[in-house]
Amino acid sequence: MDISSYVLLSQEQALKRRLDIVANNMANVSTVGFKREQPVFHEYVEKADKALVDDAKDTSFVLDYRAIHDMAPGAFQPTGNPLDVMIEGPGYLGVELPDGAGTAYTRAGFVKVLESGDLATAGGQRLLDEAGQPINVPPEQAGRISIAGDGTVMGTDGPLGRLAVTVFDDETNLAPRGDGLYAGAQGRVLPAEETKLRSGGVEGSNVQPILETTSMIEILRSYQNSVRMSESLNDMRKRALDRLGRVS
Structure with a gap:
């Protein structure tokens, strides 16, 4: 697995974390005193000593940092x-x-x-x-x-x-x-x-179902884009191997 796959994997892990939190918020929409949670992610940059080009020395990953509570009052x-x-x-x-x-x-x-x-x-x-x-x-x-x-x-x-x-x-x-x-x-x-x-x-709970539903849709679309990008990378690798095989 190359570095691009690891980057996509870190993004998909972050999306899973977001989905878990949104699902928990939706489950507590009627829970008295419940405060909706929001995930917090940090960027983790890995620096390589060598790369084909200088711009490729730094690789950015998604780091799951913590979840915080939205302290807005409920009704x-x-x-x-x-x-x-x-x-x-x-x-x-x-x-x-x-x-x-x-x-x-x-x-x-x-x-x-x-x-x-x-x-x-x-x-x-x-x-x-x-x-x-x-x-x-x-x-x-x-x-x-x-x-x-x-x-x-x-x-x-x-x-x-x-x-x-x-x-x-x-x-x-x-x-x-x-x-x-x-x-x-x-x-x-x-x-x-x-x-x-x-x-x-x-x-009452400060969870707003419409906002959480919108977040679920955004997460789904982001995951679909990640999957398509992963498939494109796999196709690119297959074509490269095929061409290398012909040269050999």
């Missing part, structure tokens, strides 16, 4: 549950992982009260306050609490705690864990005056 979706919240702006709700395995983060703002009285997500992960502790609701107040715009959980006798909204300076360090959860480090909890929550609904 507000009313749920009828006054405890459900949408984060307006950057940030994630902190939740406790099972067996105290650490903290994960989510933008899916479905909130419920567990039998233990702790506030939790729809998946049962306990929501954490500014100190990284669960917020407990006394049994007699379970049906009479509300969440203020700064995240304060208000009971009939006053505040019960404040939901922690954590922001990250570098969103690319967040790693998906599944079920709308992300793992991350070096986040900071927003103070009350910078926290903006909207109650009574959740944030």
Whole structure:
């Protein structure tokens, strides 16, 4: 296999990566709080010491660098549950992982009260306050609490705690864990005056199906062009071998 085939192969690998990400975005078009992903590719240039012409010394490959999240907000979706919240702006709700395995983060703002009285997500992960502790609701107040715009959980006798909204300076360090959860480090909890929550609904996915469908078509066309170029190179090699055979 010559260098041109390797270059085409790197492009096709990049196209496969793009297709996988677009397919995942489409699969999560209805997932609450989901942020569409975008692949990031870098150019990798390999320099050869010798070549037939100077311009052929540098060979450019496609390098799969990482995937980043599009942090554009999703639309507000009313749920009828006054405890459900949408984060307006950057940030994630902190939740406790099972067996105290650490903290994960989510933008899916479905909130419920567990039998233990702790506030939790729809998946049962306990929501954490500014100190990284669960917020407990006394049994007699379970049906009479509300969440203020700064995240304060208000009971009939006053505040019960404040939901922690954590922001990250570098969103690319967040790693998906599944079920709308992300793992991350070096986040900071927003103070009350910078926290903006909207109650009574959740944030929808920011995936736009038309844009993702258009991307799929572009990827398909690029792959078809790559295949045609590969076939042309194979034909060229066959003709060259045939002519060399005749000369011999």
